Amino acid sequence: MSENCNQNCNTYSHDRDFSSFSAKPHELSNIKKVVGVVSGKGGVGKSLVTSMLAVTMNRRGYKTAILDADITGPSIPKAFGVKGKAVGNELGLFPMKSKTGIDIMSINLLLDNDTDPVVWRGPIIANTVKQFWTDVIWSDVDFLFIDMPPGTGDVPLTVFQSIAVDGIVIVTSPQELVSMIVSKAVKMAEMMNIPIIGLIENMSYFKCTDCNKEYKIFGESHIEEIAEKHNIDVLAKLPIDPKVSAACDKGKIEFFDGNWLDNIAKYLVMENGGKKMKIAVASENGMVAEHFGHCEGFYIFDVEGNQIVSSKSIPNPGHKPGFLPNFLNDMGVNVIISGGMGGGAIDIFNEKGIEVITGAAGNAQVAAEEYLRGNLKSTASVCHEHQHHSECGH
Numbered sequence: 001m002s003e004n005c006n007q008n009c010n011t012y013s014h015d016r017d018f019s020s021f022s023a024k025p026h027e028l029s030n031i032k033k034v035v036g037v038v039s040g041k042g043g044v045g046k047s048l049v050t051s052m053l054a055v056t057m058n059r060r061g062y063k064t065a066i067l068d069a070d071i072t073g074p075s076i077p078k079a080f081g082v083k084g085k086a087v088g089n090e091l092g093l094f095p096m097k098s099k100t101g102i103d104i105m106s107i108n109l110l111l112d113n114d115t116d117p118v119v120w121r122g123p124i125i126a127n128t129v130k131q132f133w134t135d136v137i138w139s140d141v142d143f144l145f146i147d148m149p150p151g152t153g154d155v156p157l158t159v160f161q162s163i164a165v166d167g168i169v170i171v172t173s174p175q176e177l178v179s180m181i182v183s184k185a186v187k188m189a190e191m192m193n194i195p196i197i198g199l200i201e202n203m204s205y206f207k208c209t210d211c212n213k214e215y216k217i218f219g220e221s222h223i224e225e226i227a228e229k230h231n232i233d234v235l236a237k238l239p240i241d242p243k244v245s246a247a248c249d250k251g252k253i254e255f256f257d258g259n260w261l262d263n264i265a266k267y268l269v270m271e272n273g274g275k276k277m278k279i280a281v282a283s284e285n286g287m288v289a290e291h292f293g294h295c296e297g298f299y300i301f302d303v304e305g306n307q308i309v310s311s312k313s314i315p316n317p318g319h320k321p322g323f324l325p326n327f328l329n330d331m332g333v334n335v336i337i338s339g340g341m342g343g344g345a346i347d348i349f350n351e352k353g354i355e356v357i358t359g360a361a362g363n364a365q366v367a368a369e370e371y372l373r374g375n376l377k378s379t380a381s382v383c384h385e386h387q388h389h390s391e392c393g394h
């Protein structure tokens with residue numbers, strides 16, 4: 001890790017230097033950035049945030065992976081619906097792939113029975129995590145997210161000593177204890193000289209779907225004051241969302257709908273120097289089309305380093321159920337922007353790991369540029385057949 005960095009620099013751009021860590025990654029691994037997700041105490045949604053971060057970056061076209069270091073409470077495979085046993089050969093152990101291509105390694109993918117409890121002592125747990133780093137072949141990973149063991153005790157400390165983590169995200173919930181818990185996590189990061197990317201407050205509020213009112217179920221948040229005290233950023237506030245917990249329970253976290261992690265995604269993209277991606281905009285006379293399925297054509301914008309470097313316009317090849325999302329996926333599109341879109345098309349895009357932005361309007365290129373600046377948020381609006389006479393691309 002760079003000598004120039006201290007915990008206050010709030011950046012995690014480091015040259016990969018593994019010399020000061022006790023464990024080296026597998027020689028066939030190629031990992032660009034390692035982001036640890038920590039919590040001062042259990043049950044605040046650390047695993048959920050880890051999963052959503054990996055999904056969010058995967059949707060942006062990055063190769064992402066999750067190392068489930070929460071050995072005694074491994075919940076990542078279940079959230080992704082990944083079952084079975086990870087395989088290995090004489091070279092090493094291979095992670096298992098989620099439906100949208102996220103690499104996952106977890107103790108639950110090695111146990112005979114995933115309901116077997118892991119009743120190991122701290123050093124064995126820490127050693128297992130170390131092996132997930134040294135013995136697993138993580139090939140061509142842009143972002144490896146580590147779901148850290150909960151708390152700030154011996155096990156996470158040993159893991160941090162072993163693995164070259166580029167930065168950590170601290171997950172909290174809005175409770176009285178938070179100030180103390182965050183302080184502990186910050187101190188741990190300081191001791192290890194690991195940059196803190198920022199704070200994520202989970203279960204921040206609950207939004208009533210009938211009246212749209214927000215209720216602070218766990219009380220008022222003090223996250224801003226806490227963040228200011230430690231000179232770190234609040235990157236996201238996640239609501240309590242029954243759809244999210246249902247998605248976890250059904251193994252479908254990859255298909256969550258929500259843009260709560262856009263800020264942190266933007267930050268990670270910038271820190272990675274931007275990247276190549278393709279944005280498609282459903283268009284009508286150069287403007288964002290109101291209805292995806294029956295749009296005139298698509299602008300395809302090639303992006304490098306967060307800038308549009310080229311664009312082309314292609315006619316709509318025809319509207320058949322399910323056809324267009326697959327067509328755009330085959331073109332390597334990572335993001336689709338439209339006015340409205342049918343639920344069926346949104347589901348297929350989500351399954352393919354393509355980010356969907358609906359509710360956009362105005363000039364097509366400006367919409368793509370606004371997306372890149374982080375200013376274009378999806379309204380998540382779904383067209384229904386009766387509203388648009390089946391024109392939204394079901």
Ligand SMILES: Nc1ncnc2c1ncn2[C@@H]1O[C@H](COP(=O)(O)OP(=O)(O)OP(=O)(O)O)[C@@H](O)[C@H]1O
Nearest residue numbers: 042043044045046047048073150239240241245248
């Ligand atoms: N914002 C949320 N909305 C709805 N459900 C949530 C939310 N956050 C977490 N949950 C649910 O709460 C449970 C605990 O979350 P999770 O496993 O992510 O916590 P954790 O901090 O990793 O726990 P531990 O530290 O014990 O491993 C899960 O069932 C998850 O689906």
